[in-house]
Structure formats: structure tokens, C-alpha cells
Amino acid sequence: MGKLVALILLGAGLALVWERLLTLRLRAALGRLPSGERMNAYREVESVEPQNCRLIEGIENGSEDIDILPSGLAFISNGLKYPGMPDLAPDEPGRIFLMDLNEQNPRVQELNISDGFDRASFNPHGMSTFIDKEQFYATRDHYFTNFFLALLELVMDLRWTHVLFYSPREVKVVARGFSSANGITISLDKKYIYVADVSDKNIHVMKIQDNWDLTQLKVIQLDTLLDNLTVDPDTGDILAGCHPNAIKLLMYNTEDPPGSEVLRIRNALSKKPVISTMYANNGSVLQGSSVASAYGGKLLIGTVFHKALYCEL
Numbered sequence: 001m002g003k004l005v006a007l008i009l010l011g012a013g014l015a016l017v018w019e020r021l022l023t024l025r026l027r028a029a030l031g032r033l034p035s036g037e038r039m040n041a042y043r044e045v046e047s048v049e050p051q052n053c054r055l056i057e058g059i060e061n062g063s064e065d066i067d068i069l070p071s072g073l074a075f076i077s078n079g080l081k082y083p084g085m086p087d088l089a090p091d092e093p094g095r096i097f098l099m100d101l102n103e104q105n106p107r108v109q110e111l112n113i114s115d116g117f118d119r120a121s122f123n124p125h126g127m128s129t130f131i132d133k134e135q136f137y138a139t140r141d142h143y144f145t146n147f148f149l150a151l152l153e154l155v156m157d158l159r160w161t162h163v164l165f166y167s168p169r170e171v172k173v174v175a176r177g178f179s180s181a182n183g184i185t186i187s188l189d190k191k192y193i194y195v196a197d198v199s200d201k202n203i204h205v206m207k208i209q210d211n212w213d214l215t216q217l218k219v220i221q222l223d224t225l226l227d228n229l230t231v232d233p234d235t236g237d238i239l240a241g242c243h244p245n246a247i248k249l250l251m252y253n254t255e256d257p258p259g260s261e262v263l264r265i266r267n268a269l270s271k272k273p274v275i276s277t278m279y280a281n282n283g284s285v286l287q288g289s290s291v292a293s294a295y296g297g298k299l300l301i302g303t304v305f306h307k308a309l310y311c312e313l
């Protein structure tokens with residue numbers, strides 16, 4: 001018995017050392033651009049806050065992905081548990097909230113999930129709404145499912161993450177070689193796919209071929225870690241939820257929390273896309289923005305583990 005306890009303690013100790021080492025390596029890796037020059041993973045943001053923004057009442061522990069139907073109904077995923085990310089309510093299962101953006105003063109309401117579904121283990125991450133199509137593109141944001149191997153994969157920059165195409169007839173890899181492919185969305189004309197590579201801090205603009213494969217048109221390089229992307233239904237602009245400071249996100253400290261940043265990319269297909277900051281905050285209001293979704297002059301900003309913001313632009 002004593003031996004077993006000692007063995008377990010040794011194992012736990014080794015795991016701790018291993019984690020510390022990997023964290024240090026990760027810090028170093030995040031501090032480098034693919035080209036080898038120093039990348040700013042510690043950026044502080046200048047505050048950019050539209051006047052008419054308010055926190056959404058009822059959302060306290062995450063709003064990782066937000067998807068809005070053409071009718072103005074917004075779906076907000078909540079309670080994400082993701083290895084390495086802060087979790088302010090570890091015992092709460094995931095939920096989906098609904099918000100009707102056509103209302104004067106919209107509020108959220110929790111969606112009731114019907115019986116026969118294991119609600120306790122519900123952990124919604126990315127989310128999409130479908131109206132008629134039975135096919136979609138998705139990213140695989142790491143190759144390994146084990147946390148340490150996934151971290152190792154990132155640190156070693158194996159570039160084994162990819163984009164998949166799913167249809168009832170086939171499932172196939174359609175683009176490879178991303179460091180950490182994460183956010184994904186489709187252009188208004190459904191001819192292009194935009195893929196965010198978190199650790200490379202860029203957006204890949206990809207053209208959809210007749211056989212649904214993707215060919216890369218260009219890469220838009222930014223200076224912030226990109227999480228999820230959406231397209232503004234009125235303008236076709238790409239909206240990106242971003243993490244300006246990866247270290248603060250990975251080593252969460254309530255005294256000095258990670259901030260939020262939302263970028264708008266106009267004319268993504270042109271030679272000179274125009275990039276502007278729609279929202280930026282040092283974490284005093286909103287921490288760890290992961291997505292921004294627009295509908296008729298309104299903007300919803302979601303976060304990995306924190307609150308959610310509603311703005312009238």
C-alpha cells in the first residue's frame with residue numbers, strides 16, 4: 001500500500017514538473033513567430049469601447065461561440081471546459097442561451113434541452129446553425145486528444161491540425177499544415193472559407209473547389225491570437241474574436257486578467273484588406289473574447305470563460 005502511495009505521489013510530482021516544463025516551452029514558443037522573430041504574445045490593448053455596450057445579464061461563465069440566424073435569433077454556448085483554459089464554474093454543465101436581437105432590449109433565455117440527452121456532460125465548444133444544408137467544413141484544432149500531447153504538439157509546432165469537409169456521403173481532410181486551425185467561417189457568397197490559425201495569428205482565405213477541396217488564396221497576418229471568425233451578414237466583413245495576451249489567458253490571474261479584442265477585416269479578398277479594431281478592453285469589463293457576431297447594427301461579443309457583451313453600433 002505504502003509503495004502504491006509513493007508511486008502515485010512520484011507520478012503526480014513528475015506530472016507537475018512536466019507541466020511546468022511544457023508551460024515554459026509554450027511561453028517560449030508563443031514568443032516566436034514562424035519566421036523566428038519575436039512575436040508579441042503579451043500585448044496590452046488600448047481601450048476601444050463603443051458607447052452603447054452592456055454586459056448580458058445571466059451569462060457569467062463563458063459564451064465561447066455565438067451564432068445568429070438570418071432572422072436575428074442568437075444562440076450562445078456557455079460553460080466551456082477546455083484543457084488549459086480558466087473555468088469559473090467547473091461544476092456547471094454546458095448550456096445554450098437564446099437571445100432575440102429584434103427585441104428593443106434583448107435578454108437571454110436558457111434553451112431547454114429535451115430529455116434523453118446527457119446534460120451533465122454537455123460541453124459545447126464551437127457551434128453552428130443549419131437551415132437546410134447537410135454538409136459543412138470544420139477545423140480540428142489539435143491532433144492529439146491527450147492534453148500534454150496536444151501541448152507538446154503545439155510547442156513542437158508539428159502542424160498536424162487541419163480542415164475537414166463533412167457531407168453524408170464523405171468526410172475528408174481538405175486543407176492541412178496549420179499550426180492550430182481553430183475558427184472557421186464561410187463568405188456570404190459561399191465561395192470562400194476563412195480559417196483562423198490561433199498560434200500563427202493569421203487568417204487563411206481559401207477558395208472552395210468543385211469537389212469541395214480548398215485551395216489557399218492568401219494569408220492575412222495579424223498581431224493577435226485569433227479565436228473564432230464570423231462574417232457580418234450586412235457587409236461580408238470578417239469579424240474576429242481575439243486574444244491579445246496569450247500568457248494572461250493561460251496563467252489566469254484575477255488581479256491582472258486577459259483582455260479582449262475584436263477586429264473587423266474589410267475587403268478580405270482584395271489586395272489590401274482594411275483592418276480596424278471594433279472593441280478592445282484590458283479585462284476590466286470583458287476577458288478572453290473568443291467570438292464577435294453581428295446582426296443589423298448590433299454586435300454580440302462572446303468569451304471563452306467570462307461574460308458576454310451586447311453593443312449597439
Ligand SMILES: *[C@@H]1O[C@H](CO)[C@@H](O)[C@H](O)[C@H]1NC(C)=O
Binds near residue numbers: 127
Ligand atoms: C467558430 O464558428 C463557426 C461558425 O459559427 C462554428 O462552426 C465553429 O464551431 C466555431 N468554432 C469554435 C472553436 O468556436
Ligand SMILES: *[C@@H]1O[C@H](CO)[C@@H](O)[C@H](O)[C@H]1NC(C)=O
Binds near residue numbers: 256282283284
Ligand atoms: C484597465 O483599465 C481600467 C480603465 O479602463 C483601469 O482602471 C485598470 O486599472 C486597468 N487594469 C489593468 C489590469 O491594467
